[in-house]
Amino acid sequence: MNTASAVHLRHHSETVLQEAWNTVQCGNFGTMAMDMTFLGTGSAYPSPHRGSSALVLRTEGECWLFDCGEGTQTQLMRSQLRAGRITKVFISHLHGDHVFGLPGLLCTVSLNSNPDPQQNLGCVDIYGPRGLRHFLRVTLGLTGSQLLFPYAVHELEPTPDQSPEEGHLSLEMTSGHSPLHPQEQPGRTISLDISRDCYLLFEDKKFVVKAFRLFHRVPSFGFCIQECDRPGRLNTELLKELGLKPGPLYGRLKAGESVTLESGRVVLPQEVLEEPIPGRKVCILGDCSSVLGEGPLTLCSGADILVHEATLGNEHQEKAVDHGHSTPEMAAAVARACCAQRLLLYHFSQRYKPSALQKEGDEDSVSELKRQAEEALQDSGIEVTLAEDFMTLPIPLKRPR
């Protein structure tokens, strides 16, 4: 972004953005809470009633953005999230309705971050298909955009069967040899783990995040966010009986350590911990007309939430597949095959207005898409939800097994 446009932007939206930035820690979001907010649920382009693809998964003070279509930054400002700081970005594929918003969003977040060089802003990790690194270098580079924080692009190597031949990008188009942007840190190049048919993006104490392959007009990916199991609750009654008062020892037991009492009695964590709380699993699929290989169904098995596109109604299946997209019935088949708990439909053609704007006699009804998915899922127990812009879905903790 050049200086003139930066100033222009600052002038018009400073208050809103500053407000967003001030709440970078995602508000008073409690520990263990998790939710998902849709910022855009439309396909192809943003319209006044449906933004293009973007959703935010909030987990314990972090916001992870999945896809970033044009206009995502203004959708963020209008949302309840008020999140100015995004620590990770996941791009499913390089179609414009999923990535045109990314350079602008990075610039605006930078504009509103603290320019104090003493403050070390964390690196934003960006995951996406091969070519994303070059896309950001070119867009940020040509526009003279400098960022106040570092970023790294971790590229996923697609396989040739993820798209028709015309969807393959040449090496020149995705050149990893262009010079790094000044704020760019070297990222990883992640290849398919053939034995597991997936890509390991990262794992830490809280999450394991993997990607899997989809078939679309260009190589597209889905993401599986698996939360690690958590230790169960401490049985405080029993602890009191043992003479242990609340304090640091409770923390050690919870962390799986044994504790020795003054009497010499050793308390083992398994004596005082209830059953572990199973981690939640959220799977978010990019544009696709089918999943590819065994990986997707294995990874998405038993997902608490499966987010799947449904661009067009069942009656347009031929057209949908021709464009690399799915119908509600096709999305339902994936949800059924992996025994998901809940199917969320999104990425609707702009012909489907949000339910609130629908008028009697409208030919294309988004509620009809829901009905079609429900029909396909009869007797499965899988709940179907239509995503709408700004809808927030809490993802509650699971019960111990």
Ligand SMILES: [Zn+2]
């Ligand atoms: Zn799309």
Ligand SMILES: [Zn+2]
């Ligand atoms: Zn697409």
